[in-house]
Amino acid sequence: MKFARIGAAGSERPVLVTDDGLLDLGDITGDIDGAFLDGGVEAVELALAEGALRPFEGVSSRTGAPIARPGQIICIGMNYAAHAAESGSQPPEDLVVFFKSPSTLAGPHDDVPLPPGSTTTDWEVELGIVIGRRASYLASADEAREHIAGYVLVNDLSEREWQIQRSGGQWSKGKSFPGFCPAGPLLVTADELDATDVRLRSWVNGEPRQDSSTADLIFDVAQIVYRLSQFLVLEPGDLVLSGTPEGVALSGRFPYLATGDVVEVDIDGLGRQRQVIR
Numbered sequence: 001m002k003f004a005r006i007g008a009a010g011s012e013r014p015v016l017v018t019d020d021g022l023l024d025l026g027d028i029t030g031d032i033d034g035a036f037l038d039g040g041v042e043a044v045e046l047a048l049a050e051g052a053l054r055p056f057e058g059v060s061s062r063t064g065a066p067i068a069r070p071g072q073i074i075c076i077g078m079n080y081a082a083h084a085a086e087s088g089s090q091p092p093e094d095l096v097v098f099f100k101s102p103s104t105l106a107g108p109h110d111d112v113p114l115p116p117g118s119t120t121t122d123w124e125v126e127l128g129i130v131i132g133r134r135a136s137y138l139a140s141a142d143e144a145r146e147h148i149a150g151y152v153l154v155n156d157l158s159e160r161e162w163q164i165q166r167s168g169g170q171w172s173k174g175k176s177f178p179g180f181c182p183a184g185p186l187l188v189t190a191d192e193l194d195a196t197d198v199r200l201r202s203w204v205n206g207e208p209r210q211d212s213s214t215a216d217l218i219f220d221v222a223q224i225v226y227r228l229s230q231f232l233v234l235e236p237g238d239l240v241l242s243g244t245p246e247g248v249a250l251s252g253r254f255p256y257l258a259t260g261d262v263v264e265v266d267i268d269g270l271g272r273q274r275q276v277i278r
Contacts, residue, residue, distance in 0.1 A: 041189065082246035130237070144223075184271065200266070
């Protein structure tokens with residue numbers, strides 16, 4: 001199934017996306033959040049089978065992030081060997097972990113405010129993993145798959161000066177500016193997407209930047225969730241970003257983002273985003 005949230009920022013309404021249009025989920029849940037993901041998906045399946053879902057009649061041109069504000073946004077760095085190389089690093093032997101503030105979450109087509117004075121803001125297309133069941137000390141990667149609700153497209157925007165030169169060793173400084181986590185447009189349930197081999201791409205002002213596949217992940221999605229569970233608790237609704245492939249401005253091959261630039265990112269099966277840098 002495919003879920004989305006439609007409406008003005010802060011007033012989004014949950015919908016089921018079907019080939020025939022949008023169906024209102026307001027009778028089942030108030031939002032696409034952790035409480036819904038841990039059991040509510042089955043209620044939607046039943047209501048759909050019974051024809052009990054009514055068409056969505058809301059009027060809005062805005063699509064919000066397909067999940068409500070998560071408790072955690074956990075990010076995996078250097079998870080594509082080619083991206084590690086363009087960043088001047090060796091491929092990691094274990095997860096490189098950092099965090100984005102949950103307040104960074106934005107809609108897939110919302111404008112992105114450039115941080116004051118920034119000359120090193122970068123794009124990063126990523127597959128986002130949405131947690132559906134509490135995960136702690138999981139026994140295996142196979143078990144971890146049972147805790148994944150689905151997947152979303154994310155642009156992990158990064159301010160490289162704050163991430164590297166001004167970081168104090170903690171990347172999160174460069175990752176947590178307002179609007180730096182556009183997500184969506186869709187949350188696609190895990191049974192509908194083979195996350196082991198999906199294509200990721202990005203463009204700036206129409207020019208190609210990244211073009212890769214999750215088949216090149218060093219740690220695949222199940223390994224990520226399993227390994228994270230060994231040292232932190234993942235809760236329903238949490239968002240995990242799995243890493244970005246090569247082709248970012250940090251490589252030195254492309255200019256960083258500036259006011260007026262248009263960034264587009266795409267993952268097969270998860271839709272496309274478009275952001276204007278303001």
